[in-house]
Amino acid sequence: MTVVFACLDADTLGGVQQVTHTLAQGLAGRGHEVHVIGLHQAATPFRYVERPHYHRHVISRSPVRAQGRLARRRSDRRVRELFRAIRPGYAVMTSPSVVARLSGLLPAAFRPVGQYHGSYDHARGCWHLASIRRHYGRLDQAVFLSADDAWLFSEHALLPNAWTLPNPLAAWPEEMSSLDTPxxxxxxxxxxxxxxxxxxxxxxxxxxxxxxxxxxxxxxxxxxxxxxxxxxxxxxxxxxxxxxxxxxxxxxxxxxxxxxxxxxxxxxxxxxxxxxxxxxxxxxxxxxxxxxxxxxxxxxxxxxxxxxxxxxxxxxxxxxxxxxxxxxxxxxxxxxxxxxxxxxxxxxxxxxxx
Incomplete structure (x- = not known):
């Protein structure tokens, strides 16, 4: 199958990006066609995977929140062209900003999935909850990090499509700490x-x-x-x-x-x-x-x-x-x-x- 992960920017040093690249490499290793899209260029790009088995794309070389109307229209056109060039599958949008941005741009052949990497309490304290209420219920799936948070979102954001998927470990260590270093x-x-x-x-x-x-x-x-x-x-x-x-x-x-x-x-x-x-x-x-x-x-x-x-x-x-x-x-x-x-x-x- 084809899985596309879309981030506001995909190469900043941060938890959302680390998880995205870990999942992309893992799914690609299982034989799926995987793409990671950054809607913006990271100010200081960080390389998470040395030899990625997935495809990487950057839509705009401008940093986040630095686009004027004309640049935004050009970026939207590039998004549409890129998705038309990719085999149909799933579009995983990694934040409320990305879900709102890609609303109306995804071809009908892509099944939309929205992730939220924060907690319900954090969303409630900022604009995220309103955005999740507005957009996530229309997606094929709304994905949260824990059963507790998925339940809270389903109850308080009235989401009929809440699902739980935790963050993964990129690797499993064979050694354990001796726990004797102070x-x-x-x-x-x-x-x-x-x-x-x-x-x-x-x-x-x-x-x-x-x-x-x-x-x-x-x-x-x-x-x-x-x-x-x-x-x-x-x-x-x-x-x-x-x-x-x-x-x-x-x-x-x-x-x-x-x-x-x-x-x-x-x-x-x-x-x-x-x-x-x-x-x-x-x-x-x-x-x-x-x-x-x-x-x-x-x-x-x-x-x-x-x-x-x-x-x-x-x-x-x-x-x-x-x-x-x-x-x-x-x-x-x-x-x-x-x-x-x-x-x-x-x-x-x-x-x-x-």
Whole structure:
């Protein structure tokens, strides 16, 4: 079959893009014809797959939100021409923006599927919920990351077509962390929504003594502010900013960690929780979505830094508990192995055909 994934931009460093390329490579590896379309050129393109078995397309070389009316009409024409050149199949639109943009542009031969990579609570707090209500009910399928979120959307957005498909793990590690390195790990863009300031504060209040350190992997505009925040919290010498680590080296980072912390303002189903769990690393996270809950971290109320600190301190001081939770995390991560998730995608396509 033919599967087309359409993103606002397909090559930015981000969770939606990582998942899209993982799914595209996996489905192509099963013999399907797969295309990944970026409606815009990423400002700083990131290559997720070294040798893609799928086709990649960029519609407009202009960045997101930089198009005038004439450029928009040219882009719409290119979208129509590209879809006419691709064998009919499924068009998977990866966000509300893409669903709204492609409304009216898809040929009738393509079965439309809309994904949402966020949580219901996040959608409710911004324009996403209104857009999902307006557009997703008319699609063949509306896809969400967890059963909890799919139910909430079906109830509150009146969607008759909600489906659950989790994010996949790109690879399954054979090794597990020994969990004896005194290191808490945080992974993600150093941007406001990830709230690494809260993770730094929680680490400072956790009571985890030296040589315990907090290592933050990622780049972003908040770097200088976060360095200053670590100094104010009295842990500037124990918070290590690692910068961007290539994807092929991330497995070693998980193997060198004993706890993962996730303090985001909102999340759908963060791949970092799945990857850390697959490496047998327990995690602590704010309870912000059904997707986060499905990954099985130690949960604390959203925004409660003191509760987060208490859990970090408990795990730092109890190696046996880390091992127990790490084994549970790896067992739970099995459900997110790529082959299992691809099976579920193929089952959904078969359901649409019926």
């Amino acid at each position: 290191r808490v790990l945080g992974v993600g863009r150093l941007e406001g929504v990830k709230r690494f300031d809260r993770l730094i504060s929680a680490f400072a209040r956790s009571g985890a003594p030296p040589p315990w350190e907090l290592h933050l992997i990622g780049e972003g505009a908040e770097l200088a502010r976060l360095r200053a925040h670590a100094d104010r919290e009295g842990v500037g010498d124990r918070v290590v900013f690692r910068g961007l680590v290539p994807s092929e080296r991330m497995s070693a980072e998980y193997l060198g960690a004993s706890v993962l912390g996730l303090t985001s303002e909102h999340e759908g189903l963060p791949v970092v929780l799945l990857e850390s769990g697959a490496h047998g690393v327990p995690s602590v996270a704010f309870d912000v979505s059904g997707g986060v809950r499905s990954a099985g971290p130690v949960l604390v109320p959203p925004g409660d830094v003191d509760a987060f600190a208490a859990e970090l301190g408990r795990l730092a001081g109890d190696e046996e508990e880390r091992r127990r939770l790490g084994a549970d995390a790896r067992a739970r991560a099995e459900a997110f192995r790529l082959d299992h998730v691809l099976d579920r995608w193929e089952s959904m396509f078969a359901h649409i055909e019926r």
